[in-house]
Amino acid sequence: SQQGEEDPQALSIQEGENATMNCSYKTSINNLQWYRQNSGRGLVHLILIRSNEREKHSGRLRVTLDTSKKSSSLLITASRAADTASYFCATDEGNNAGNMLTFGGGTRLMVKP
């Protein structure tokens, strides 16, 4: 079963615009991570936000976490063609004794030059 669900499933924007992706999850978590996957490649870690944090920044990335709504958002500002990729959220469940990281289905982002 998937803990995280991304929304939208696909997003197409023009270069320079901002891209916002959302992730919802079902159970309490220790932390939430965002990963990027370029076509045909492995996943690359972008940012990790802990359950006691509400917002985190890294370069053009801004991640928010609302534990009351069990949701997170990833904002990419001033997007570039090179940002074209799939983006996944992954959650580490708070009551999980099995050390499992659960991934959502991803958002496919296309940035048109």
Place this chain on the structure above:
Amino acid sequence: NAGVTQTPKFQVLKTGQSMTLQCAQDMNHEYMSWYRQDPGMGLRLIHYSVGAGITDQGEVPNGYNVSRSTTEDFPLRLLSAAPSQTSVYFCASSYTRTRFFNYEQFFGPGTRLTVL
């Protein structure tokens, strides 16, 4: 550092054949894991290991075996391949993982497996 390496990159098997997907990391990471990625399904955890000699099942372990004899290597064995195992397989590692604290995972480039 080479990071996480996987071999082979592509593999075609016939139903019933067995094979081993190799994974190695040179970052001295304690935690290693195997995922499969199917279209529209995201990644699903197959097996994981929190250290040499310790393995455990993930979400979809049936049809797969793993072992962890060294810190560096974490091979995934398909016992009797089935068409349902056609997928892209990713190996990942991280410094450690505990119930309350963990680190980013580093992923290998993947193995694209087709079972006919």
